[in-house]
Structures are given as C-alpha cells and as structure tokens.
Amino acid sequence: MNLISYISFAISLFVLITFFFKKSDVLSPVRIFVFIWAFVIGITNLKLSYLQHEWQPIEWINILIGPVAFVVGAAIIYALYVNQKIWVIDSLRVNREIMKVDMDKLFKAITLLFILFMIGYIAIVIKVGTVPILSSRPGKIRAMFSMFGVGLFLHNVVLIVFFSAIYFIYEKNNKAKKYWLGFFSFASFMLYAITLQRYQLFLSIFMVLVLLYYTTFRIKFRTMFIFSVIIIVFFLAVSSVRAGELIVFVLYKFAKMKFSPKYALFTEPYMYFAMNLENFGRSILRLENFTYGYYTFDFITAITGIKHWIEKYFALNETPFLNSDFNTYSAMFNYYRDFGTIGVTLIPLIGGAALNALYYSFRKNPTLLKLAFFGMFLFGIAFSFFNSPFGFLWYVYNLAVIFFVFLYVKPNSLNDSKEK
Secondary structure, rough: OOHHHHHHHHHHHHHHOOOOOOOOOOOHHHHHHHHHHHHHHHOOOOOOOOOOOOOOOHHHHHHHHHHHEEHHHHHHHHHHHHOOOOOOOOHHHHOOOHOOHHHHHHHHHHHHHHHHHHHHHHHHHHHHHOOHHHHHOOHHHHHHHOOOOOOHHOOOHOOOOOHHHHHHHHOOOHHHHHHHHHHHHHHHHHHHHHHOOOOHHHHHHHHHHHHHHHHHOOOOOOHHHHHHHHHHHHHHOOOOOOOOOHHHHHHHOOOOOOHHHHHHHHHHHHHHHHHHHHHHHHHHHHOOOOOOOOOOOOOHHHHHHHHHHHHOOOOOOOOOOOOOOOOOOOOOHHHHHHHHHHHHHHHHHHHHHHHHHHHHHHHHHOOOOHHHHHHHHHHHHOOOOOOOOOOOOHHHHHHHHHHHHHHOOOOOOOOOOOOO
16 A cells, blocks of 8 residues: 555544534535545545556646645535534434425425326336336336436435425324325335336435434434434445346456455455546547536436537537446546536536535525535535535435425525524
8 A cells, every 4th residue: 555545544543533523514525525634535546456556747736636625615515604604413413493484385395296197107118118226127127228318207215205305204193194295205216226227216315314313312322323224235236236147256356456366356346446546547648639618517418418419519528538347537637528627627616615604504494405415516526536416416316306306395484593
C-alpha cells in the first residue's frame, strides 16, 4: 500500500470517528462525501488489478479537483450559517409533528402513484413479453424493459415507498389504509426487483433511512452501518442473478487481479469501487471533443425525444475507452466530458454549495419537502463515485412529483420558535 492510499484511508477513518461525536449529524453531506471519496480514492490507488494504470499528474488534477471543489462550495455555505440557530437532531425528532401533512390526501396520492406504476409495468411487460428474472437472457431483457413515457412510472417505486413511510410514521390510526400502503410498497418493490434493476431500490431504502433518522429515534449510527452492509450484500446478490452463472474464479481471471486466487471472492466488490475512477482517468488523456451539456442535462434531450437522435448523429459513445466490463466512470466524468476542467470545477462547486444550503435550510426551518429533496440529493453525492443520477429524466421526474405531492398535501411550515 502506497502513501496516497494511507492518507486517503486516514482521512476516511478520521471522518468515521467524527460520526461518534456528541450531537454529530451522521448524514451531514460533507462528512458523507469526504468519507466515501477518500475511501474510494484509497481503494482505487491500491492498483490491485493489471487493468489499472498509474495516473499521470493531469489525471490526478482532474480527478481530485471535483471533490475538492464540492467541499469548498459546502464550506462557503457553512461559513454563512455558522452562527445561526438550527434544530438539534434530538429536538427535531421529539417535535416531528411540526412537519405533519394531510394524511388523507397523502393516501390518495400514494394510491394514484401505485396505479400509475402498475399501468407502466403492465404496458412494458406486454411490449417485452416477459420480465428479466424469468427470461433465459435476463441481461438483454433488462435493457429492453422500458418504454418512452409510461416507463417513467416504474420509478414511482421510490415515491410509493417513501411516502408510505411518512404515512406510517405520522398516522396513528387507520390500520386498514396502512395495510393497503404496506401492500403497495411491498408489491412495487418486489415487482421492480424482478426487473433486475437495483438503483431505485437502493434509493428507496436510503430515502426511508433518511426519513427515519430525522423523525424518529430508531436509526442510530450502528443501525445505519448494518443497513449499509445489507444494501451491499443485496447489491452483490442482484449482480449475481443478472450475470447468470457467474463463476468467481473466471471473473478473477478476466479482472487480472494481482492478489492470490484464494481471495477471488473480493474481485467484484473491489472492481466496483476501483474501476469508476480508473475509467475516468483513462478518458482524461484520450478525450478529444467535449459534448457541452449533453450528459449533464440528459433529462432535457430525453423528455424532448431527441436524445437518441443526437447520440446517433454525432456518433456519441456512452462508455468510451473501456478496457473491462465495468462501465461506470463516477459523476465527475459527465461534467468533464461536457465542459472539461472548467465543468469538473464549477459544477461540483455549485453542487456543494447548493446541497449544503438545502441542508442548513432544513436544519433551520424543517419541512418534509426539504427532507425529501435532501435525501434525493444526498443519495446522489453518496454514490457520486459510481455515476451521476442528477441529469437523468427519471431523477428529475421524481423530484418534480415530490414537489407536487407535497404541494397537494400542504405540509405545515415551522413556527418561528427554534431550538438549538
């Protein structure tokens, strides 16, 4: 292990220790971001695969400038809020009723979201003819399991699970409606799971954890850790199903690992962490033309229906310069291939400032709308080493629905009294 990995792991360990400080917010966006990125950089720089390469200075600069810019943007907002009164987490949990919404309207909204989910799901099954888990070619069917327009309704699974969790936390009666919402959540979650897609399932679980953390005393640091382990295990299990009969040793050979075959089991998790930045680094030296917002603002071309036309016309390659089957690049690559070093500097800088502003706005004047938005964005930065969901149409769709649902159920604003 080299010096860079030692420093990166030391930073991760220090941030991890701060989680145990009294009154520390485990879900502080800067803590989450720094912990994950320091850990991933440390893991990647171990260079345990022959598919990896030693980064040149220009690669290091462009890989590190994004995370640093994010922290700088967040630090600017922190300086603005440092002397302002915000709610202590325990006080927020005790007084969670300040964020209560109209339960009857919320139930109607969730029911509508589930109906739309089923419409979209049935339409796609009719189109494709099966679901991925029942197919002899699950990978191909998984890629085909979509449809322009109604395909967006499949992403309602996140909304159904999250809004149902709100109902269960805040509604003390109406057991019949709770049974229905339990059924809606379980059915949508399992139906989505058998499509062998996993990202929205992780987002659903993450959103519920964020909600429970800020509104109840049920989620502690150890609980978050246990759920994280469960999510990782689930992630690997779904990967195994998607790959079919995946032999660990074969993957070990294809990945050209440097360690002993008796540790081949660690090949897949290591490569999932390491190859994102490796792919990004390889592209920095090879990228010749920028795409000027095509990937950063993907949802605009997707909703207008011209996305694939542009892709074909300009012969854009979604996954350029790969040397393995691991085809993700980290969120920063989108900003780099759109705008170069300027993009990977300014966009994370603005993103860090915006997320921290939302975080402190929630801590100062809490609402469930702010909490939902915070959970969505926090998930994005937690997995920013892997990819960027922020420009995807399904992500923007979920944000829009969250906004309009809370507008419909009329969340109560905080009164002027605050505790610190």
